[in-house]
Amino acid sequence: xxxxxxxxxxxxxxxxxxxxxxxxxxxxxxxxxxxxxxxxxxxxxxxxxxxxxxxxxxxxxxxxxxxxxxxxxxxxxxxxxxxxxxxxxxxxxxxxxxxxxxxxxxxxxxxxxxxxxxxxxxxxxxxxxxxxxxxxxxxxxxxxxxxxxxxxxxxxxxxxxxxxxxxxxxxxxxxxxxxxxxxxxxxxxxxxxxxxxxxxxxxxxxxxxx
Numbered sequence: 001x002x003x004x005x006x007x008x009x010x011x012x013x014x015x016x017x018x019x020x021x022x023x024x025x026x027x028x029x030x031x032x033x034x035x036x037x038x039x040x041x042x043x044x045x046x047x048x049x050x051x052x053x054x055x056x057x058x059x060x061x062x063x064x065x066x067x068x069x070x071x072x073x074x075x076x077x078x079x080x081x082x083x084x085x086x087x088x089x090x091x092x093x094x095x096x097x098x099x100x101x102x103x104x105x106x107x108x109x110x111x112x113x114x115x116x117x118x119x120x121x122x123x124x125x126x127x128x129x130x131x132x133x134x135x136x137x138x139x140x141x142x143x144x145x146x147x148x149x150x151x152x153x154x155x156x157x158x159x160x161x162x163x164x165x166x167x168x169x170x171x172x173x174x175x176x177x178x179x180x181x182x183x184x185x186x187x188x189x190x191x192x193x194x195x196x197x198x199x200x201x202x203x204x205x206x207x208x209x210x
Contacts, residue, residue, distance in 0.1 A: 028056050028072055030051040034051075078122070085147065088100075088102045096154050096155065097158050104197060111188060119189050151178070152170040184201075
């Protein structure tokens with residue numbers, strides 16, 4: 001993944017390395033909560049810091065700017081989501097196409113758990129990319145591409161076991177999956193219902209060349 005280089009730290013020095021690592025992790029978790037709900041532009045640092053109990057002066061020891069903080073939150077989310085994808089798409093206890101269905105079911109449970117307030121951070125940031133620092137655009141594109149590769153690999157496996165036509169363009173289908181998926185997630189949040197996710201999966205699987 002493309003890395004973002006932050007400027008040297010400033011602010012109050014740490015008192016204990018372990019404590020500071022815990023505080024940094026808490027800041028990222030707090031940021032993830034707010035960014036997935038209301039986006040980067042609308043997320044002020046004050047609420048994020050208050051949630052963790054960190055004064056603004058100390059924040060700048062951990063992160064040189066809000067931009068650097070946003071990249072840290074994005075990187076944390078991307079790693080978390082990649083593991084979630086792998087847990088579903090690499091599970092050989094199920095057929096390849098069923099693994100994709102399992103991912104959708106897991107995502108449905110997650111979005112309902114948070115009462116449809118939290119969406120996909122990568123999709124959210126993609127929607128407001130013109131208002132973000134330019135450093136976000138290539139990182140977001142690269143994250144989507146890594147997700148597409150995972151779906152494409154699963155589709156290749158589906159070809160090998162006869163679930164998908166050998167003539168299918170797995171890379172293009174994988175790209176289509178994520179383009180449609182982000183729209184379905186947004187609609188699910190709007191309706192406060194998993195119905196759009198179910199409908200999307202139904203139409204996606206029906207359209208696969210068998």
